[in-house]
Amino acid sequence: MRQASTEAHAKINLTLDVTGRRPDGYHDVCMVMQSIGLHDTVTVSTGTGAGIRLSVPGSDLPAGSDNLAYRAAECFLRETGTACDGISIVIEKRIPVAAGLAGGSTDAAAVLVLLDALYETGLGEQRLMEIGLKLGADVPFCIAGGTMLAEGIGERLTRLPDAPQTHVVLCKPPIAVSTPAVYRAIDAAEIAVRPDTQAMCAALAAGDGARVAQLLCNVMQPVTAGMHPVVNDICGELRACGASGAIMSGSGPSNFGLFDRLADAQAACRALAARYPETYLTDFCTAAQVKL
Numbered sequence: 001m002r003q004a005s006t007e008a009h010a011k012i013n014l015t016l017d018v019t020g021r022r023p024d025g026y027h028d029v030c031m032v033m034q035s036i037g038l039h040d041t042v043t044v045s046t047g048t049g050a051g052i053r054l055s056v057p058g059s060d061l062p063a064g065s066d067n068l069a070y071r072a073a074e075c076f077l078r079e080t081g082t083a084c085d086g087i088s089i090v091i092e093k094r095i096p097v098a099a100g101l102a103g104g105s106t107d108a109a110a111v112l113v114l115l116d117a118l119y120e121t122g123l124g125e126q127r128l129m130e131i132g133l134k135l136g137a138d139v140p141f142c143i144a145g146g147t148m149l150a151e152g153i154g155e156r157l158t159r160l161p162d163a164p165q166t167h168v169v170l171c172k173p174p175i176a177v178s179t180p181a182v183y184r185a186i187d188a189a190e191i192a193v194r195p196d197t198q199a200m201c202a203a204l205a206a207g208d209g210a211r212v213a214q215l216l217c218n219v220m221q222p223v224t225a226g227m228h229p230v231v232n233d234i235c236g237e238l239r240a241c242g243a244s245g246a247i248m249s250g251s252g253p254s255n256f257g258l259f260d261r262l263a264d265a266q267a268a269c270r271a272l273a274a275r276y277p278e279t280y281l282t283d284f285c286t287a288a289q290v291k292l
Contacts, residue, residue: 002118005043008091008110009035009145009290010101011138012170012249012256014163015195016218018186026153027183032200034163035145035290037282038170040103041092042069042110046118048086056091072108072135076115079131080123087115096172096278100250102138109142113292129157146287147204149197160201162286164209167265169238172254172278173230182251185223194219213245213258224252231255234272241268 014032021027054063054070064070073087089111095103109132116123123131125143132139137154149158195217203211225231231248234255238246242264243257259265265281273279 001045001047003043003045004114004118005041006110006114006292007039007290008042008095008106008142008292009037009039009285010095010103010106011035011141012101012168012254013218013247014212014216015197015200016220016250017195017197018183018191018219021187022153027186028152029150029154030195030197031150031154032160032197032204033141033148033150035147035285035287036168036170037285038095038101038280040095040107040110042107042114043090043092044111044114044118045088046085046115048088050086051084052087052089054089054091056093059091059093059097061093061097068104068108068135069111072111072132073115075131075134076112079134080119080121082119082121096254098176099172099254099278100177100248100252101170101254102142102250105136105138106142108132108135109139110292112139113143143292144287145285145290145292147284149201159287161204161207163204163212163284164207165284166209166213167259167262168256168282168284169241169243169259169265169268169272170254170256170280170282171234171238171272171276173228173234173276174278175228175230175253177224177228177252179251181227182220182223185226186220189223191219192222193217209258209260210244213243216245216247216258218247218249220251221248224248228253234276237272238268241271243268
């Protein structure tokens with residue numbers, strides 16, 4: 001039996017713009033994505049002699065083909081022609097589920113990378129990202145990590161300079177958000193404010209953390225907040241606690257604030273955690289730090 005583990009990091013969106021709808025129903029997006037310190041731990045064993053088995057201790061997540069990590073193993077075997085000698089996957093969850101943080105995608109990315117290493121298939125990052133795209137638009141980013149511009153349906157990735165380090169307070173309220181419903185609402189909505197992606201990229205290149213915080217923008221936030229006002233409430237609380245910028249991540253319901261001072265971030269985390277248990281103090285991660 002061979003075994004390997006890795007950290008599978010969550011992502012947030014520093015900007016998120018929906019630029020159109022395709023004939024196939026998918027949406028074109030333009031967004032700046034950022035890896036953060038909050039992570040799951042994924043352990044994969046091969047040579048177990050018993051097909052594919054998935055375990056997510058302490059979670060009610062599905063442990064079969066309804067789980068993206070399980071499908072990642074199936075996809076790896078299919079794409080590489082590798083004979084399955086028994087694969088065991090264990091995921092220690094820390095990233096909130098259905099939170100707009102790519103938790104499922106990052107676990108799937110970790111499975112692909114670990115299987116490539118354990119079976120010594122030598123696929124390389126680009127091929128792994130191509131396989132990952134078959135599983136979901138966020139999976140290629142989760143393989144590459146760091147700070148990236150994502151276009152198309154999220155699969156066209158351009159490496160950006162590492163974001164200036166900052167303290168991140170992340171808060172997920174106990175609500176469920178339907179991503180398809182948000183996208184349907186976006187199609188019918190007049191988007192009043194869009195991100196200035198070019199300015200965000202320039203701020204990152206200049207290492208200007210204050211400007212990065214000012215430019216945070218997510219066109220989905222007004223739509224999700226219209227369904228769940230708590231989203232805007234949390235962002236307002238984060239700013240009241242000293243965040244230099246605060247927005248929703250993805251289609252929600254998670255929100256995050258950026259803090260210059262650790263003491264302010266710690267105080268904000270304590271205040272929000274008293275009402276929202278899934279509140280975390282974390283930071284930005286570079287591509288080198290999250291390399292799977």
